[in-house]
Amino acid sequence: MTAGDGSIGGGLHMLTRLHNRLGLRTGPAIFFISALIIAVFTLAMAIFPGPVQGAFGVVSTYLRYDVGWFYTLGTTLLVVFAVGLALSRFGRVKLGDDDSEPEFSGLAWFGMLFAAGIGATLMFWGVAEPMNHYANPPLYGTEPLSDQAATQALAISNFHFGIHMWALLVVPGLCFGYFTYKRKLPPRVSSALQPLLGDRIHGPWGKLVDIISVLSTVFGLAVSVGLGAMQINSGMNYVMGVPISGWLQAGIVAIITGIALASAVAGLDKGIKRLSYLNIVLAIVLLVYVLMWGATMDTVRGIVESAGAYLSNLPMLSFFNDTFGGGEWSGDWTVFYYAWTVTWSPFVGLFIARISRGRSIRAFVTACLGLPTAFVVIWFGIYGLSAFTVDRAEGTSGSLTETIVTNGNVEAALFQLLQSYPLYLVTAVLALIVIVIFFVTSLDSGALVLDSMASGHEDVGPKRQRVFWAVSVGLVCAVILVTSGENGLNALQEVIIVIGAPVMALSLFQAWLLLQALREDAGTARPLRTRQWKKVLPIEEYHRRAHEDEHDLDEYVIRPEYEVGTEPEYEALQPNTYHRQQALEGRGLLTIGLTGGIASGKSLVARDLAQAGAVVIDADELARAAVAPGSEALSEIREVFGPEVIAENGELDRQALAQLVFGNTVARESLNDIVHPRVRQEIQRIAREAGPEAVVVVDLPLLVETASAGEFDMVLTVETPAEARVNRLVHERGMSMQQAWARVDSQATDAERREIADQVIVNDASLNDLSEATRGFWDEYVQPVLDEHHASTAADSATNDGGAS
Numbered sequence: 001m002t003a004g005d006g007s008i009g010g011g012l013h014m015l016t017r018l019h020n021r022l023g024l025r026t027g028p029a030i031f032f033i034s035a036l037i038i039a040v041f042t043l044a045m046a047i048f049p050g051p052v053q054g055a056f057g058v059v060s061t062y063l064r065y066d067v068g069w070f071y072t073l074g075t076t077l078l079v080v081f082a083v084g085l086a087l088s089r090f091g092r093v094k095l096g097d098d099d100s101e102p103e104f105s106g107l108a109w110f111g112m113l114f115a116a117g118i119g120a121t122l123m124f125w126g127v128a129e130p131m132n133h134y135a136n137p138p139l140y141g142t143e144p145l146s147d148q149a150a151t152q153a154l155a156i157s158n159f160h161f162g163i164h165m166w167a168l169l170v171v172p173g174l175c176f177g178y179f180t181y182k183r184k185l186p187p188r189v190s191s192a193l194q195p196l197l198g199d200r201i202h203g204p205w206g207k208l209v210d211i212i213s214v215l216s217t218v219f220g221l222a223v224s225v226g227l228g229a230m231q232i233n234s235g236m237n238y239v240m241g242v243p244i245s246g247w248l249q250a251g252i253v254a255i256i257t258g259i260a261l262a263s264a265v266a267g268l269d270k271g272i273k274r275l276s277y278l279n280i281v282l283a284i285v286l287l288v289y290v291l292m293w294g295a296t297m298d299t300v301r302g303i304v305e306s307a308g309a310y311l312s313n314l315p316m317l318s319f320f321n322d323t324f325g326g327g328e329w330s331g332d333w334t335v336f337y338y339a340w341t342v343t344w345s346p347f348v349g350l351f352i353a354r355i356s357r358g359r360s361i362r363a364f365v366t367a368c369l370g371l372p373t374a375f376v377v378i379w380f381g382i383y384g385l386s387a388f389t390v391d392r393a394e395g396t397s398g399s400l401t402e403t404i405v406t407n408g409n410v411e412a413a414l415f416q417l418l419q420s421y422p423l424y425l426v427t428a429v430l431a432l433i434v435i436v437i438f439f440v441t442s443l444d445s446g447a448l449v450l451d452s453m454a455s456g457h458e459d460v461g462p463k464r465q466r467v468f469w470a471v472s473v474g475l476v477c478a479v480i481l482v483t484s485g486e487n488g489l490n491a492l493q494e495v496i497i498v499i500g501a502p503v504m505a506l507s508l509f510q511a512w513l514l515l516q517a518l519r520e521d522a523g524t525a526r527p528l529r530t531r532q533w534k535k536v537l538p539i540e541e542y543h544r545r546a547h548e549d550e551h552d553l554d555e556y557v558i559r560p561e562y563e564v565g566t567e568p569e570y571e572a573l574q575p576n577t578y579h580r581q582q583a584l585e586g587r588g589l590l591t592i593g594l595t596g597g598i599a600s601g602k603s604l605v606a607r608d609l610a611q612a613g614a615v616v617i618d619a620d621e622l623a624r625a626a627v628a629p630g631s632e633a634l635s636e637i638r639e640v641f642g643p644e645v646i647a648e649n650g651e652l653d654r655q656a657l658a659q660l661v662f663g664n665t666v667a668r669e670s671l672n673d674i675v676h677p678r679v680r681q682e683i684q685r686i687a688r689e690a691g692p693e694a695v696v697v698v699d700l701p702l703l704v705e706t707a708s709a710g711e712f713d714m715v716l717t718v719e720t721p722a723e724a725r726v727n728r729l730v731h732e733r734g735m736s737m738q739q740a741w742a743r744v745d746s747q748a749t750d751a752e753r754r755e756i757a758d759q760v761i762v763n764d765a766s767l768n769d770l771s772e773a774t775r776g777f778w779d780e781y782v783q784p785v786l787d788e789h790h791a792s793t794a795a796d797s798a799t800n801d802g803g804a805s
Helices: 003-021 026-049 049-064 068-087 106-116 119-125 127-134 148-163 162-181 189-202 204-240 244-264 268-293 297-319 328-343 345-357 362-393 401-406 410-418 424-455 464-521 539-548 576-582 602-612 619-626 634-639 653-660 663-688 722-733 737-746 750-756 769-805
Strands: 590-596 615-618 694-697 714-718 759-762
Touching: 003 026, 026 049, 026 204, 026 424, 026 464, 049 328, 049 464, 068 162, 068 328, 068 464, 119 148, 119 204, 119 410, 119 424, 119 634, 119 722, 127 148, 127 410, 148 162, 148 297, 148 328, 148 362, 162 189, 162 328, 162 345, 162 362, 162 464, 162 634, 189 204, 189 464, 204 244, 204 328, 204 345, 204 410, 204 424, 204 464, 204 714, 244 464, 268 297, 268 362, 268 424, 268 750, 297 362, 328 345, 328 464, 345 464, 362 401, 362 410, 362 615, 401 410, 410 424, 424 464, 464 590, 590 602, 602 615, 602 694, 602 714, 602 769, 615 619, 615 663, 615 750, 619 663, 634 653, 634 663, 653 663, 663 694, 694 769, 714 750, 722 737, 722 750, 759 769
Parallel strands: 590 694, 590 714, 615 694, 714 759
Antiparallel strands: none
8 A cells, every 4th residue: 555545544544533423424534525625615705705706706707608608508418318318218217116106295296396496596586587688688689678578588587497497406316316216326426427437436536526516515505595595685674674784694594594404303204394385385375466466367378478488489598608799698697597506406406316216217307397397487477477567567667677677686576576566564574484484495405415415325314414514504605695795696606607517517427327327227128127236335334334233234235236137138238336347357358158059069169169279168067067966056946946856866957957947937037047147257257267368258058048248249159940959959869859849949049149149150061161160250250359469469568678678
């Protein structure tokens, strides 16, 4: 071990000791490093607010106006991916085991989904955004304050908060749901990298990804809570004349954090679920009130029209970057929204995955994109159209435009609209309550998820951990608001745009890895049969449970691995697990899978390949050795098929077993499940011993039946007409005609072997012809590989000699 490795190991040991002394149960490295970075940022912001904001401002300006297209294009790609995945055959795959069922009812699920998602944001922008685009239309050639501007304003608002914004949450949710509940990996963002990293998700790269995700979630939630505090402060100013100040907003953050702490400590069912129920009901009550007191029928007509405008403009808006405006509008609005949303997508993704366990990918995507988007269209339709009506009416003409657009007081938009209707004091207080609860549910669910992301498991940990994460979010938010003064909103936006860039790139990468995992587990069979994965725990948690009597460690693993025997019927890809890596380590120069039906001449081909220089491994011989008297496999066969398959001398009675297996698909699969894993392990051992320069040929009659094609560089099948094979079995092995046909029919067909074969040797002539065909195969496909390897080795040797001289 190097000195650097020793210092890292010593540092981790110190963190673990501190972790245990504090009575925590989380991942020490992720927890303490994230906490340190949060503390450093908070102190820097408190002591040097100007330089820190200036640094974030320079970076965010570049990202917003020069690289803003990346956020727009990336979000559109995520929409295409989510919709395409739902419509594909993978849409039937469940986020969980194949027989799992949803835990929460539809209403409870939607309430928690919406409250944890963008419910709080809609309260802030429901009036302000349509009015901004109505007064300053971004689309080329649109007259401000016109009917066209009003229609476009609603379409743009729906675009920002509809399908695209939810796609940023849905794709991480799919990744969390699949890797956490299907592959049983820890509820961390790094788990989505398992198809690439394998068991190294527990290593430095995995921890780095998790630390970035934790930090982005903390800052994303801080921005959300900060906007809520500003809006609540503005509402209190409107209703009660309370002054607007950063310190007062920090106090509001403290109150929200305190309520969120109580909810988070109460847990998902008692705290978050009940608050979400209450909040969605109160939000709908307020929405209906505005609808009833506004121009009701005009509003309903406008909602339908705005939905059409949104859908018709969606293709254009999906790629709109305000090119002729220098990207200014897109940077101020679209980039900010998507950068903000993607920063807390790890939190929302994990949360909605947790409440969606047991639902299919198709149901998850359809509901998570469709239902919230429909609600958003109704929300902006009611609030936006009502705001347009008030702004155009006599006596209040231009009032909202002046407050929101001219004066930039977007926080007051909702309360100024409510002031135009009766019962202003009652509705304003109700709006304040809804805003508070929305942000409380965001913060308490965020604390719960942050704890899971840091600990790597969903079991309830010490309450002090959830308290820490809720306080962290509140502290970051309060410091930004207090130190930024009147520029609080701009400061929040700058921080979030910088944090959002790497998380956006990670989300796109996650989508690709999720597709890879689905292809690995689902294969190409219909109906889908997926691998069943063992429960993975972080290393530190595994060792803790090893010292606790109530846990059965056979249920857990540290390195990601699936249950042998649950592979798809036709597996096209192999997951990158530790065991897979071990199998590939020390692999020969070329590995050939040789197969063919019984009596096809496959053994003669194997003999000729051995004479040419290949290391031939006979799977049948290994299978016989695996079921030798006294072996574990023979004991399992006795348990499954009964004592009648064991001869008096203790050996396997192959004839008795054949009568049970051949012609019975279920029995044959049971036998394969017992013997094949042991044969595969022995094949891997012999292949490693052959060395990295060997050509290894595995003579595997059941290559098709055991779905082993993916384990070889090349598959060679020997094909002989079935009638000829039957005649050989009758005349050379003494079988009856009926027995011979039964043996032939029990194996894979020639067509099935050809489907997975790279090359086919047809044995329908003399033995000399078969030998010539085998030599031809070697000369055409094997010898060039050997020649290329020898030439490369010689070139490397010459280079090394030249360097030495």
